[in-house]
Amino acid sequence: MTRHATPLPAGHPCLACDVRTIAVCGVLDCGDLARMRTLGRTMRLKAGQPIFHEGDQATRVFTVTSGTLKLYKLLADGRRQITGFMFPGDFMGISVDDEHAFTVEALDDAILCSFPRNRFDEFAGEHPQLERELYRLATHELAAAQRQMVLLGRKTAVERLASFFITLLDRTGKMVEDGREYIDLPMSRSDVADYLGLTKETVSRVLALLKDQRLIRLDTLNRIEILDGGRLVDMAEGVTD
Amino acid sequence: MTRHATPLPAGHPCLACDVRTIAVCGVLDCGDLARMRTLGRTMRLKAGQPIFHEGDQATRVFTVTSGTLKLYKLLADGRRQITGFMFPGDFMGISVDDEHAFTVEALDDAILCSFPRNRFDEFAGEHPQLERELYRLATHELAAAQRQMVLLGRKTAVERLASFFITLLDRTGKMVEDGREYIDLPMSRSDVADYLGLTKETVSRVLALLKDQRLIRLDTLNRIEILDGGRLVDMAEGVTD
């Protein structure tokens, strides 16, 4: 569940699909990539389909080729916290005591590459540079998790939405058309709410508010134009000004 | 900022103090430990003293020998989120792009062992089993961070306090005296609040509530007796029953 610094070019096929995946690109040479390729296989997921559930045995690791996934944990009564989203190029290999710590589900149709965990670990053991890269990815994940703790523990609803947009801009890369910046929201309002520790109603209301203040524009339900990124950054950090 | 599975025996001296530290004990042999020892030096901290601040250059890594530390991030207007506490045996070496992602401050008088980051990394590079252990620790940290996201995003004040006590029981090990279980709270009510995404007043009120329900007893302000651990575990997970 870690992500490479550079985004995967749209449509960039994954390692198992006979090309290199972002998570290892740059740290393995051609021969090693070829060897690793033989370990993987392609998985195609329909929207809404889960890959594994919290508590399942972690027998495989994955990289995302295309599509978006959500990671979440549930409480006994069904309350849900989405702990992250996965985009193309992301790596999902982290587990504790061989058990998955969360459920992963596809938001839209997605393609993954999957490797048997033991063979992947073995392969990593033989490639220190890959192992170091995995560690680096884990530390970046951890830093992101800490920022999310600040968001969930201390930010207002408006600040949470602003932070969310800024993070998406950074992560999925700006989409610019005719000089306008857009972000795609492949997830539902409920998903956004469960990621930000809010209700879907509050998400809707805050969107309306940001729209009224001309900071964003709802191009379509799932496509948002960023009208004032600078102001959003300030908001995200709690700068009242 | 990761923690070994087994707790450090009280008073167990650290690597730099001529003995082994928890973070590496079990993965290094005597000769390697001796070499690592030569890299470290001991640091003594007074209560309230910071080790480094968010954004500082990360030139050293640390292990905790004795005492307790808090890790936190601030928003522009001073709102604070404590992202974790460090106890004896814990390792603080994770940073992103050589910058510390949070501030670390001693809660009480503490002793640390500190290593120059570059020498430590170099040493780790020569000891794959140490590198693997650091990765394992990071993944455990990440799982803990995700549990904290559930707490901050979806749990009620009562559930947060119950979760906090259960986590402390697991982490610092049960202290049993005369067949009674205790936990120490080396941090202030404000610190607890900033860790759980609440205010100090709410923390006080919830403590009073749990006390009234005979789930805990305040032995002293900073020492809590667990009267009904089972019930607390249920509460922590949102089991209403």
Add this chain to the structure above:
DNA sequence: CGTTCGATTGAGCTTTCTCAAGCACAGTGG
């Protein structure tokens, strides 16, 4: 063209926060 499902909007409510006052204990000085 009707149905469905997610998104939006509204009204009232609950939990937690804020602000303020009172309390308890440790340290200090008379």
Add this chain to the structure above:
DNA sequence: CCACTGTGCTTGAGAAAGCTCAATCGAACG
């Protein structure tokens, strides 16, 4: 030895942010 003072903790009352429940809207699809 005891009053004094400071600091952190607790308790109370009112306010506010966000939640719940319910109604309405609107785009997608058969």
